[in-house]
Every structure is written in C-alpha cells, then in structure tokens.
Amino acid sequence: MSSIPNLTLHTDKYQINMMYAHWKNGSHRQKAVFEAFFRKLPFGNGYAVFAGLQRLIDYVHRLKFDEPALRYLSEQEENYDEGFLEELKAFRFGGSIYAMEEGTLVFANEPLVRVEGTIFETQLIETALLNFINYQTLIATKASRIKNVSPDDTFLEFGTRRAQEADAAVWGARASYIAGFDATSNVLAGMMFGIPSKGTHAHSWVQGHATEQEAFDTFAEALPNQVTLLVDTYHTLKSGVPHAIQTAKKMEEQGKRMQAIRLDSGDLAYLSIKARKMLDEAGLEYVKIVASNDLDENTILNLKAQGARIDTWGVGTQLITAADQPSLGGVYKLVAIEENGVMVPKIKISGNPEKVSTPGWKDVYRIIGSDTGKAIADYIVLHDETDVQEGRKIKLFDPVHPYIYKYVDEYKAVKLLKPVFEDGKQVYEVPSLEEMRAHHRKQLDQFWPEYLRKLNPEKYAVDLSTKTWEMKMKMIENFNFG
Numbered sequence: 120m121s122s123i124p125n126l127t128l129h130t131d132k133y134q135i136n137m138m139y140a141h142w143k144n145g146s147h148r149q150k151a152v153f154e155a156f157f158r159k160l161p162f163g164n165g166y167a168v169f170a171g172l173q174r175l176i177d178y179v180h181r182l183k184f185d186e187p188a189l190r191y192l193s194e195q196e197e198n199y200d201e202g203f204l205e206e207l208k209a210f211r212f213g214g215s216i217y218a219m220e221e222g223t224l225v226f227a228n229e230p231l232v233r234v235e236g237t238i239f240e241t242q243l244i245e246t247a248l249l250n251f252i253n254y255q256t257l258i259a260t261k262a263s264r265i266k267n268v269s270p271d272d273t274f275l276e277f278g279t280r281r282a283q284e285a286d287a288a289v290w291g292a293r294a295s296y297i298a299g300f301d302a303t304s305n306v307l308a309g310m311m312f313g314i315p316s317k318g319t320h321a322h323s324w325v326q327g328h329a330t331e332q333e334a335f336d337t338f339a340e341a342l343p344n345q346v347t348l349l350v351d352t353y354h355t356l357k358s359g360v361p362h363a364i365q366t367a368k369k370m371e372e373q374g375k376r377m378q379a380i381r382l383d384s385g386d387l388a389y390l391s392i393k394a395r396k397m398l399d400e401a402g403l404e405y406v407k408i409v410a411s412n413d414l415d416e417n418t419i420l421n422l423k424a425q426g427a428r429i430d431t432w433g434v435g436t437q438l439i440t441a442a443d444q445p446s447l448g449g450v451y452k453l454v455a456i457e458e459n460g461v462m463v464p465k466i467k468i469s470g471n472p473e474k475v476s477t478p479g480w481k482d483v484y485r486i487i488g489s490d491t492g493k494a495i496a497d498y499i500v501l502h503d504e505t506d507v508q509e510g511r512k513i514k515l516f517d518p519v520h521p522y523i524y525k526y527v528d529e530y531k532a533v534k535l536l537k538p539v540f541e542d543g544k545q546v547y548e549v550p551s552l553e554e555m556r557a558h559h560r561k562q563l564d565q566f567w568p569e570y571l572r573k574l575n576p577e578k579y580a581v582d583l584s585t586k587t588w589e590m591k592m593k594m595i596e597n598f599n600f601g
C-alpha cells in the first residue's frame with residue numbers, strides 16, 4: 120500500500136538511545152528475543168481478538184532511516200556519533216517475527232508476537248508494534264463483544280467523526296470488520312481494505328429542505344438503491360415515519376424498494392416497535408429499521424430485552440474509542456539474549472507477582488479436546504519442547520495454583536504463533552479480510568459459551584508447561600537482589 124508512510128521514527132526516543140548505547144558498546148548485533156503480551160483482558164471480557172498484524176507487516180517492510188530522518192537525528196542534543204548514523208542508514212530489518220493470526224481469540228499472559236533478531240532491530244520496533252496491536256486488538260475485541268449480543272443482526276461501524284484521529288478511524292474500521300461488523304461508514308477504509316462502505320444521511324439533509332417530505336423524496340430520487348431515511352429530525356412518529364412511508368409508496372410506484380428508516384434519538388425500543396407497526400400496516404414489511412445514538416453492547420442488549428424491532432445497529436463513539444476502556448496494556452518484554460554465543464533466558468522481576476515475566480523463548484499451543492472439538496487451554500512451552508507437538512500426554516496446571524492440575528492425552532494441539540518474517544523475509548501470506556472474518560467466527564465456535572458470555576465469563580486457562588514453569592520458579596529463586 121503506497122499511501123502508508125515510512126514510520127521508522129514512530130518510536131520512543133529511548134529505543135534510539137538504547138540502540139546508540141549498544142552501538143557504542145559494540146553489542147548492537149547481539150541476538151535477542153522479545154515477546155508481546157497483555158496482562159488483563161479488556162472490558163471484563165472472557166477473550167480478546169488479535170488484530171494489527173497487517174499494519175505491523177507494512178511497517179516492517181518500510182523500515183528505513185531516510186535522509187530527513189537521519190538529518191533530524193543528527194540535530195538532536197544526544198549528539199549521536201556520525202558512525203551510528205551511518206549504521207542507521209544501512210539498517211534493514213533482518214529479524215524474524217512470529218505472530219497470532221488476525222481474528223484469533225487470545226488471552227492474558229500469552230505471547231501474541233515474538234520477535235527475534237539483533238538487539239538493534241528488536242528494540243527499534245517495540246513502540247510501533249505495541250501501538251498497532253494494542254489499539255487494533257482493543258477495537259476488534261470491543262467489536263466482537265458488541266456483535267455477539269446479536270450475531271444475526273447487521274452492525275455498521277459509524278465511529279470516524281469521534282475517533283482519536285484519522286489512523287484510529289481507518290484501522291479501527293478494519294479491526295471491527297475482522298471481528299464481525301458488516302460495514303463501515305469510512306469510505307477510505309472501504310477503498311483501502313475492501314470493507315463494504317455504507318451510509319444513510321444526516322439531519323442537515325432534512326433541515327436543508329423546505330419540508331421533510333421534499334427532503335426524503337429528493338434523496339430517494341438521487342439514490343434509489345440506497346435509501347435509508349433518518350426520521351427523527353422533527354418528530355419520529357408524527358412526522359418522520361409517515362413521511363418515509365409516503366416516499367416508500369412513491370418508490371413502489373416506480374418499481375423500487377426503500378431499504379430502511381433510521382432512528383437516532385429518543386426511546387429506541389418504543390420508537391422501533393411503533394415504527395415497525397406503522398411500516399407493516401402500510402405494507403412495508405421489507406423496510407428495515409436502523410438505530411444509532413451512542414450505542415454499545417449494554418444498550419443493545421437492553422434494547423433487545425425490551426423487544427426493540429431493530430435490524431441494523433450503527434455504532435460509533437463507544438466502539439471506535441473503546442470508551443469504557445480506552446487502552447489495552449500490552450507490553451513487550453525481553454525473554455532471551457545472547458551471551459557468549461548462547462541464548463540465555465531473561466526474567467523481569469516485580470514486587471507484584473502477576474508482573475513477573477515468564478522467561479525463555481516460547482511457543483503457544485491451543486489444546487483442543489478430540490472428543491468435543493472445543494478448546495481446553497492454551498499451553499505455553501519453551502520453543503525446543505516437543506511433547507505437545509508429538510501428541511504425548513501433557514499436564515495442565517494452573518501456574519498460580521500448581522496443585523490444581525489434570526492430564527490430557529486425547530487432544531489436537533494447534534500452534535498459534537505463525538512465522539511472519541524469517542531473517543527479514545516475509546514468509547506469511549496475509550489472508551484476505553473475508554478469510555480473517557471467517558477465521559474469527561470459527562474461533563468463536565471453538566470455545567464453550569461460558570468463555571464467550573459478556574457478563575462474568577469463565578476464565579479460560581493459559582498454562583505453562585512444566586519445564587517453562589520450573590525454569591521460571593528457579594530463576595525467581597536464584598535472583599540476586601543484591
């Protein structure tokens with residue numbers, strides 16, 4: 120995508136400063152492994168939906184310190200050596216990246232992306248990687264949560280005007296589509312990604328005409344195949360719906376069908392039930408009802424419970440800004456580094472036991488029961504462990520309460536981290552957005568409903584292999600606080 124800018128300097132300065140210090144020290148070609156993960160699921164949801172990989176891939180391809188970037192760096196008060204800037208000039212990403220596929224259900228404390236390479240390149244990409252996957256995973260999760268309130272209804276993403284700037288709108292629209300939304304109002308996202316783009320009209324269209332009837336008729340004449348009329352500018356039931364019915368009748372005379380009316384204020388349950396009745400009585404059973412107005416999963420669920428007759432939900436602000444939790448706290452931690460030619464696992468100790476990182480270079484398997492076809496647990500192993508790959512009996516235990524355990528031997532193990540780049544070369548064929556949506560739906564089918572419910576979902580197990588757990592415990596024990 121040529122419209123994507125070079126984001127090489129889209130990083131925190133401390134990354135460049137660490138790269139510089141490594142270069143000064145001669146350690147910049149040392150090999151390192153980092154893993155990105157989050158510690159807590161957002162919105163009290165039982166799962167998150169991974170997204171952001173396409174953006175990461177585009178970014179990695181375009182990593183290059185060009186002349187303006189080098190000039191800017193040369194003017195900084197850090198006073199970087201000329202030799203460092205020469206090193207940056209020659210820089211290309213030559214590392215390896217393994218990642219979850221977009222649309223995959225993911226959980227806390229499991230690697231979502233693993234990056235292997237020189238300390239120079241693995242350090243540089245931390246900030247942008249987290250920026251992309253934290254936001255897009257958050258929005259995809261929110262979208263999946265909203266869509267799952269009523270999976271058979273149609274959901275439109277309407278958030279652009281309220282999004283935190285343009286990139287958030289466009290990439291948020293894409294994340295929403297992966298997780299089950301059906302279309303976006305953002306035309307650029309439509310063009311860039313092939314998402315269906317849809318639109319009704321604003322109140323200004325009605326306000327700008329002498330009468331509401333004239334506004335509706337004129338709109339219907341201009342766009343006869345895409346007529347959704349906004350009926351709440353003056354009075355929904357006394358004016359908007361009757362006028363929309365008149366327009367629909369005129370369309371019928373010309374052999375055309377109006378698509379829908381849109382409700383955008385007031386009591387959406389009451390108004391949709393009344394409007395449905397009026398449309399049906401006029402023989403317009405085929406005209407659908409769209410609703411919008413600061414909707415989120417809770418309001419939609421509530422409206423459904425009240426018997427609202429709404430077919431299509433337009434969701435903006437609450438989705439695109441993830442209003443109830445506007446950030447996902449994904450982090451990127453060093454898990455191994457080369458010392459004297461050998462990769463040595465690394466741990467990050469914290470006073471808060473939940474924040475102690477799991478050392479070593481790891482893979483994640485989804486363990487699926489052979490009898491049920493449903494996911495049992497995600498199982499994290501050191502990358503050279505082979506038991507799970509070979510289908511041998513494994514012990515699943517809670518890493519916080521290891522005395523709670525069970526053995527499983529009848530299972531299928533799906534490796535979740537897919538090779539994306541190997542030694543700087545892209546080896547992953549990015550699926551189409553339609554394939555990602557289908558993948559997401561299949562993922563949902565793989566989980567029992569108790570993990571998917573909106574309120575107080577069951578906690579899905581993310582377990583460490585015995586070797587991973589033992590290594591972690593040993594490293595904590597041996598840690599020299601001196």
Ligand SMILES: Nc1ncnc2c1ncn2[C@@H]1O[C@H](COP(=O)(O)OP(=O)(O)OP(=O)(O)O)[C@@H](O)[C@H]1O
Pocket residue numbers: 383384385386387388389411412413414418421422425
């Ligand atoms: N029957 C309902 N049950 C629960 N929530 C509802 C119902 N109908 C609408 N809502 C929601 O209640 C909120 C109403 O907000 P608000 O009072 O600002 O809207 P309004 O009546 O449309 O006023 P305005 O014209 O200023 O937008 C919206 O989030 C809307 O989606």
Ligand SMILES: O=P(O)(O)OC[C@H]1O[C@H](OP(=O)(O)OP(=O)(O)O)[C@H](O)[C@@H]1O
Pocket residue numbers: 277278280281320321322323383411412413414433434435436437
């Ligand atoms: O409420 P959200 O979930 O954010 O959905 C988007 C909102 O944006 C529009 O309102 P706005 O008042 O901006 O313009 P309008 O004149 O078209 O209603 C639209 O009518 C929705 O209410």
Ligand SMILES: O=C(O)c1cccnc1
Pocket residue numbers: 277278304317318319320381411433435
């Ligand atoms: O097409 C619409 O109705 C629309 C688009 C963006 C925001 N609100 C509504």
